[in-house]
């Protein structure tokens with residue numbers, strides 16, 4: 001997910017776009033529950049989502065985004081025997097820039113290891129992750145090189161999931177833009193999932209593309225796997241290291257403990 005206080009651009013094509021901000025405590029999960037519109041979203045079951053996909057490829061800006069936004073989808077696909085591949089664009093090494101005891105190289109190692117544990121808990125086969133090791137916080141500068149690298153790894157009939165194009169974090173939006181440009185293979189389809197969008201968007205859904213959203217309901221087994229995988233990110237939850245302000249405190253994790261995941265297509 002990665003720490004940031006950023007202002008993302010509203011695109012000219014979207015006149016209602018607010019200035020997304022990732023600051024403060026954001027919209028609480030209690031507010032999302034009370035709003036009700038998430039309950040009314042179309043149900044997309046796993047077969048509908050996967051369609052004729054031959055692989056699920058999840059492109060994650062930081063280790064944890066794939067689990068927070070799509071851990072249930074990943075676990076469900078893996079349980080059906082579909083090959084799952086994670087493209088980890090950065091190691092999230094810039095998450096604690098003010099912690100001298102946690103230098104970036106150490107954080108990168110920790111977060112790669114946490115990701116391996118999390119993916120194993122979701123049922124992803126070992127080796128199912130490609131580490132790009134691009135600089136955390138700087139994906140918007142990767143341009144055509146990132147597009148080309150993703151493009152070369154895609155195959156016909158891949159289902160590609162990544163962070164929402166207007167998620168409010170520069171890396172998340174850069175990942176979405178690169179994936180959109182790279183997904184030109186025959187029969188490939190694309191899904192996006194909010195991560196930081198659940199923080200800054202209004203609970204009434206005015207900031208989100210509601211007409212293009214649907215939800216994947218997670219049964220108890222899938223949800224349990226997702227929660228187990230989320231607990232692997234100890235550097236982010238603050239349970240494994242000594243930091244004053246972990247990236248994923250309980251109020252943030254609450255948004256990802258839902259018994260459903262929301263996708264944009």
Ligand SMILES: [Zn+2]
Nearest residue numbers: 001002062065
């Ligand atoms: Zn992230």
